[in-house]
Amino acid sequence: MSADPPKARRPTIYDVAKEAGVSHQTVAMVLRGQGKFRPETLKRVSAAIETLRYRPNNAARALATSSANRIGALVFELTEVGPSKTVQGASLRAAEAGYLLEIVSLPLDEHLREQMGDSGAIGRALGLLDRADVAGILAFAPVDPLLATRAATPDAAFGPVSVPLVMELEPDPAHGRTLSDRGMSLVADHLVGLGHTRIAYLGGSVTWVAARRRSEAVRGALARHGLEVTTELTGDWSAASGAQAVRDLGRPALEEVTAIICGNDQMALGALLALDEHGIDVPGQMSVTGFDGIPESGFLRPPLTTVKVDYASHGRRLVETLLNRLGQPAELTTADDTEFLARASTAPPGRLRS
Template sequence: MSREQPSRRPTIYDVAKEAGVSHQTVAMVLRGQGKFRPETLKRVSAAIETLRYRPNNAARALATSSANRIGALVFELQEVGPSKTVQGAALRAAEAGFLLEIVSLPLFDGIGPEHSGESDAIERALGLLDRADVAGILALAPVDRLLSLGSGPVSVPLVMELEDASDPGSTLSRRGMDLVIDHLAGLGHRRIAYLGGSPTWLASRRRAEAVRAALARHDLEPVAELTGDWSASSGAQAVRALRPADLASIGALVCGNDQMALGALLALDEQGVDVPGRISVTGFDGIPESGFLRPPLTTVKVDYAVHGRRLVDSLLTRLGRPVPDPAREPAPDDIEFLARASTARSGELRAP
C-alpha cells in the first residue's frame, strides 16, 4: 500500500510518530547511543525508510554505527581566522577521540546569505553531516539561514561559532573591541567610525554590537558605520565611497578585521589622507602580515586555535562527553592587543 509523502522534509518528530516512540529515542538510535529492544530498532528503521528521512543510510547503520565524527560547516579556509579555528578544533576533537569532518559552503559572491542558492547549499551540507556516525556539528559559518536551521532538521547537537554566551562580556568580539575602543579613547579620539562585514552574518552583527557597546562606555556613538564583506577590496571600496565631508568627520576608523583595514589603508593613501596623522586605523584578528603594513597596523591578535578548541569543548559538553584534561590544561588568553604605528593621539601629528 502506497503512502502519500509529506510536502515538507520529514523530521525526527515525524519518524518518532510513525514508529510510535519518542523523538529522543529516534535521536539516540540514529547516533548509536543507548540500548533498545530489537522491536524498537525495527520500528524506527521502518519509519525512516517509509518517510525517506535523511540520512538515507541511517536505517542500515542503526544497530552498529558509532558516532565517532564531528562535522564542521565552514565558508572559507584561506583566511587565517577560519583555518586556525579549524586546526584547533581538529586537534581538540582528536584528543576526545573524534575525527573532524569538514564540509565547505560557497561564499555567494563573498557576502553570503542574500543568495537564493544558499539554502540549498546548506541543506546539502547538512545532509552530508546528519548521519549516524556524526555526533554533533560545529557551524563555523554562522549566517542567518543556519540560525533558522539550528534546532530543526538535524538530529544531532549543533554549536554555532558566535552563539551568545551566558556572559556577553566574555565573547571574543566584546573583549577585543573593548581593548580597541579603550585604546582610541585614551588617545583622545571622539569621532570614531566602524567598518564591518555584511550585517546578515551573525559574526558581523556581534562585532558591530561590541563596537557600539564599547563606545557607549565612553559616552560615544559611531560617527559612521560602513559595510564591507571582510575582504580587502571591500574595505577599499567602502572608504573610496565616502564623500569628502563624511571622511573629514572621521578621526579614527575601526575595522572589523585586518583584511578590510588593509584595503582602507590603501584607499586613504590614494586620497592623500595621512595615517595616523589625520585618521587612526585599527584592525582585528592579528594576521601575520598586519605588522608589515605601512604603517604597521594596530590590531587585536586572536588565538583562533584556542577558540576552535573551546568550540569543541562546548559541543562535548552538549554531548555529555568529558572534556580532555580539563583540570590539567591552562586557560590561555585567546586575545592580545597590539598597539602599532597606525594609531596616534588625536591631532598629535595633524598638519596646521
C-alpha cells in the first residue's frame, strides 16, 4: 500500500510577492485595502493571487478588518531574568503599536521535556495562539522541537500556524549578532586583555537552545584570540547549580584554569561560594565573570564583573521585527543593549589581593 502523497504547502504572501515582483509589505497592504498603488501593480498582485490560488488565512482576514489586535508570545521559563524582562519590553512596545501581547508560558520541567519529544506540547501551545485575532507570534528562548519545525518550513508559513513568527534567537537585524555573541565577545576581550589563557565556561542546561548558543558564543569569542575553552561545566542557570558544578570539578582541576566565564549572574554567585569553599581566592587565584547584570551583581563579595543586558530594549526590537513582517513598517530600536561592567571579581592571573 503506497503512502499518501505529501500535502502541498499553502501559498503565502511571500510567494505572491515573488510571483508579482513586489515586496510582501505591498501584498499585505493590497490585501488590507491600504495605500495607493499604480493600476499595473494592483494587476500584477491580483494575477499572482489567482495563479497561486492564494487565499488569506484567518489572521490575514482579521488584519483586513482591523480585528487582529493581539500578538502571541510563546515563552519558556518566564521566571528567569532574561525572558521575563524581554517579555516586559515586548509587551510595552506591542501596546504602543496598538496590540495586546498574549502570553502562553511553558515551564521546562521534566514532564514537559518528555512531551516535547514529538513537539506535542509546543503544537498545542501554538494552537492556542493561532487565532483570527492574533496577527503574529513571538517565540522567546525557543527549544529544540520548535527550531526543528521552523527549519523545515518557509519563512512566512510556520508549520501548524498560519501567521508570521519571529524567534528570539534569530540574528538581530539592528546589530547583526545575537545578544550572546556581543556580550561574550566583551567578556573574552576583557579576560584575554588581563592575560588569561586558561579559561573555563560554566553554562546553562542543554535543554535550552539559548544555553548552547551562549556556549558557542564563548567558544567563538575565545577562538578569535586563538584560544579554546579549557574546561566546560554545566548548570541549570541557578546559583545552586553553579555552586555544585564548581564543587564537583574539585580543586585540582580548578588549579588548571585562571578564570571562569559563567553563563549568567546566578551561576556566578554559586561559583563564588564554591571557590571560597575550595580556598581559592577571587580574583587573586581565579577571575569570575557573569552575564545579565542583575542589580545584586554589584553587591557580591567581590562585586561581579558582568555584562549588563537591556532585555527590555531587546524585547521591543523583537516586536518591531514582527511588525515589519506584518507589513507595518517600524523603525528598529538601535540602542546598544549590552554594557560590560568591569568589577573586582576579575584581575590579571596570579595577582594576589593586597
